[in-house]
Amino acid sequence: MSFTNFLETEILDHVFAGAAYTAPSTKYLALFTAAPGEAGGGTEVSGTGYARQSIAFTTSGDTTSNNAAVEFPTAGASWGTVTHIGVFDASTSGNLMVYATLTASKAVASGDVFRVPSGDLDITLN
Numbered sequence: 837m838s839f840t841n842f843l844e845t846e847i848l849d850h851v852f853a854g855a856a857y858t859a860p861s862t863k864y865l866a867l868f869t870a871a872p873g874e875a876g877g878g879t880e881v882s883g884t885g886y887a888r889q890s891i892a893f894t895t896s897g898d899t900t901s902n903n904a905a906v907e908f909p910t911a912g913a914s915w916g917t918v919t920h921i922g923v924f925d926a927s928t929s930g931n932l933m934v935y936a937t938l939t940a941s942k943a944v945a946s947g948d949v950f951r952v953p954s955g956d957l958d959i960t961l962n
Contacts, residue, residue, distance in 0.1 A: 837923075837936040837959045841874045860925035863933070864888035865906050865957075867950060868920035872935045878920060881944075884912025888927050891957070902957040908950040915944035921957070934959055 839847075849855035866888045872878030887909065894903040922935035944950055 837934040837957075838874070839934055840872075840876060840932050842876070842931045843933040862890050862927075863892070864924045864927050864930070865891040865902075865952065866922045866924055866932075867908070867915070867918045867944075868922060868935075869916040869918060871920050871937065872922050872932055876932045878922070878935070880922075881915045881918065883915045884946075885909040886911070886915055888924060890927075891923065891952075893959070898962050899958050899960045901955050901959075902952060903954060905954045906952040906957075911944050911946055911948050911950075913946050915948075915950075917941050917943045918950060921952075923959075 846857045850857040867881040867886070868878045869881055870879035885908075889906050889908055891906050892903050893900040918938065919941045920935060920937050922932045924930045924932055942950065
């Protein structure tokens with residue numbers, strides 16, 4: 837996953853300039869149908885039943901991974917083809933912190949459930 841400009845600036849300010857940074861107590865996984873980038877953007881899924889889902893991580897060495905499965909509500913209508921994911925610091929609006937392209941895109945039709953198994957989302961610093 838790639839860090840956004842927002843998170844890169846927060847980390848640099850915190851580590852090298854001594855500026856306070858408080859990590860969000862809850863992080864939220866979002867789905868995208870068009871790529872976000874360093875400045876955010878992209879097209880987040882919107883549709884019946886869609887909402888960002890909370891996600892928690894466990895860190896070991898230079899990698900942090902989701903420590904439980906993340907399951908989105910059943911789609912009440914087509915959400916389109918999910919191509920990217922991102923982690924935000926809020927359930928709505930907020931700041932995109934990291935983002936990635938899915939290994940395989942997933943079309944989400946009415947009645948589908950999008951799920952990320954435990955340990956399948958890795959964020960690595962190296």
